[in-house]
Amino acid sequence: MRRLVGGLALFALLGGVAHAAQPPVDTAGATPCSIDVYSLDDDPKGLNIRAAPSGSAPVIATLENSRSQDGEDFAVEMHVIGAKDGWLLIDRARFQDYGEPDKAGVVFEKKGWVSGKLTGSDVGDVVLRAGPSATAKVAATLYSPNSSSPAGKVDRFEVARIFDCKGEWAEVEGEFRAKTVRGWATRLCSNQITVCR
Structure with missing residues (x-):
């Protein structure tokens, strides 16, 4: 019993809140992928x-959304291994070192589901496509001839929602030039x- 209480205390200290009697995580039907996202919650x-x-x-854990480092707030980052019905299956979450190493580290290292509505990321691609393929029709061009980006003149595009993922592809939505x-x-x-980039 002492070992269990100590483990829960350590989990809470690392930035997550464990929930008692956790049910098994249902991974059936998840489309496999491998992408990195951060919390927008x-x-x-x-x-x-x-x-x-x-x-x-059931909620199996609650993660701290952000931590302040060097006067700025940084969101918890998650590795996604699957998707289903607008939800993302993660297998770990961590705070990166953005200037204060003592505030960085893994805060969750299990499988669990988070809503794609609450996740975002940056995109390095020049275009968004109609499907998860380099040969799919172009859905949007993230290009500006006036951009100072060294990598293909890509304007910064921040994802406001992730709908799905497959392999290294993700179906994303966000604002680009007020659209x-x-x-x-x-x-x-x-x-x-x-x-x-």
Whole structure:
């Protein structure tokens, strides 16, 4: 019993809140993928991780949404391994070192589901496509001839929602030049202080 209480205390200290008698995580039917995202949730109670891809599924953990480092707030970052019905299956979450190493580290290292509505990322692709393929029709062009980006003149495009993922592709939506655009992209990046190209 002492070992269990100590483990729960350590989990809470690392930025997650464990929930008693956790049910098994339902991964059936998840489309496999491998992308990195960060939390967009602004709920002061934290980001809920659920046992199944549903808002009514039991909460198995609640993650701290952000931490302040060097005077700025940085969101918790998550590795996604699957998707189903607008939900993302993660297998770990962590805070990166953005200037204060003592505030960085893994805060969740299990499987669980988070709503794609509460996740975002940056995109390094020049275009969004109609499907998860480099040969799919172009859905939106993220290009500006006036951009100072060294990598293909890509304007910064921040994802406001992730609908699905497959392999290294993700179906994303966000604002680009005051217009909402949606499509499939690769080269997602969860780094919050540099543009990943």
